[in-house]
Amino acid sequence: AQKITQTQPGMFVQEKEAVTLDCTYDTSDPSYGLFWYKQPSSGEMIFLIYQGSYDQQNATEGRYSLNFQKARKSANLVISASQLGDSAMYFCAMRAEGGKLIFGQGTELSVKP
Amino acid sequence: DSGVTQTPKHLITATGQRVTLRCSPRSGDLSVYWYQQSLDQGLQFLIQYYNGEERAKGNILERFSAQQFPDLHSELNLSSLELGDSALYFCASSVAPGLAGGANEQFFGPGTRLTVL
Numbered sequence: 001a002q003k004i005t006q007t008q009p010g011m012f013v014q015e016k017e018a019v020t021l022d023c024t025y026d027t028s029d030p031s032y033g034l035f036w037y038k039q040p041s042s043g044e045m046i047f048l049i050y051q052g053s054y055d056q057q058n059a060t061e062g063r064y065s066l067n068f069q070k071a072r073k074s075a076n077l078v079i080s081a082s083q084l085g086d087s088a089m090y091f092c093a094m095r096a097e098g099g100k101l102i103f104g105q106g107t108e109l110s111v112k113p
Numbered sequence: 114d115s116g117v118t119q120t121p122k123h124l125i126t127a128t129g130q131r132v133t134l135r136c137s138p139r140s141g142d143l144s145v146y147w148y149q150q151s152l153d154q155g156l157q158f159l160i161q162y163y164n165g166e167e168r169a170k171g172n173i174l175e176r177f178s179a180q181q182f183p184d185l186h187s188e189l190n191l192s193s194l195e196l197g198d199s200a201l202y203f204c205a206s207s208v209a210p211g212l213a214g215g216a217n218e219q220f221f222g223p224g225t226r227l228t229v230l
Contacts, residue, residue: 037221043201044115045221091156098169099207100146101219103156 002027002096006104013082014112020067021077021107023092033095034075036066039106040088048090051075082111116140117222119204125228131192134225138185138206144168145187146207146219147179151200162187163209194229201226 003026013019025034036048051059051066059066067076079086089108093101116139126132138145147159158171162181173179176194181187191198205219 035218043226044223045203045205046115047218047220050218093156098161099144099209099219100158100161100169100171101148101156101205102158105155 002029002032002094002102004092004094004102004104006092006107008107009105010108010110012110012112013079015084016081018078018080019082019109021079021090021092021109023075023077023104025073025075025092025094027073027094027096029097034066034068035093035095035101036064036075036077037091037093037103038086038088039091045091049077079109084111084113087111115220115222117142117204117206117220119202119222119225121225122223123226123228125230126194127230128194128196130194130229131190132194132227134189134191134202134204134227136187136189136204136206136222138187138204139220142206142208142220143185144207144209145181145185146205147173147187147189148203148205149200150203150224151197154200156203159189191227196229199227199229 005024032053034051038046049061063080065078089106091106092104118137143164146161150156159173161169179189201224203224204222207219
């Protein structure tokens with residue numbers, strides 16, 4: 001069965017520092033996609049970054065990068081130069097058959113001034 | 114703004130009642146997904162439609178049903194509501210149904226917060 005695991009319920013980071021949010025996944029499919037979403041306190045789900053299983057390079061989107069280690073089945077999100085507005089819940093997700101997303105339990109990130 | 118709209122934003126109702134949540138996907142998106150986010154279950158996939166046809170089902174209760182109309186908007190019907198149905202219900206849309214490895218992003222609506230008293 002496909003599964004996403006986020007082992008950090010909460011994380012703290014100082015403003016302007018980098019932070020890594022962990023995500024491991026389990027699937028037997030050779031082709032899959034991994035996503036990170038941000039959910040601020042207002043509740044909306046904001047797409048951040050995508051990594052395909054066949055992508056040769058780690059995905060990057062502005063201050064977000066995905067540290068993809070296929071052999072270890074990990075897809076950690078790295079946020080560089082944290083800002084106060086980065087405080088939110090972060091969800092790792094995997095696209096399963098048919099396109100549905102399977103989500104992890106989330107990590108609550110708090111950025112301290 | 115993702116381009117996905119959901120109404121209503123908040124809904125408060127009583128146990129045993131029936132409600133309808135509405136979703137309009139982004140212009141051009143044919144696939145609609147419904148998700149439920151609750152404190153105890155997290156974010157769970159409920160059901161998917163593609164161009165009017167049901168495509169996949171997840172952990173959707175028999176008391177829940179959905180449909181996608183010819184104009185591509187979708188409705189999620191929740192009946193015989195229980196306290197445990199209180200949750201944030203998201204609709205998401207994508208261009209295509211999405212292969213497992215495909216890069217089709219799913220864009221989420223703002224959600225409907227359902228409170229069952």
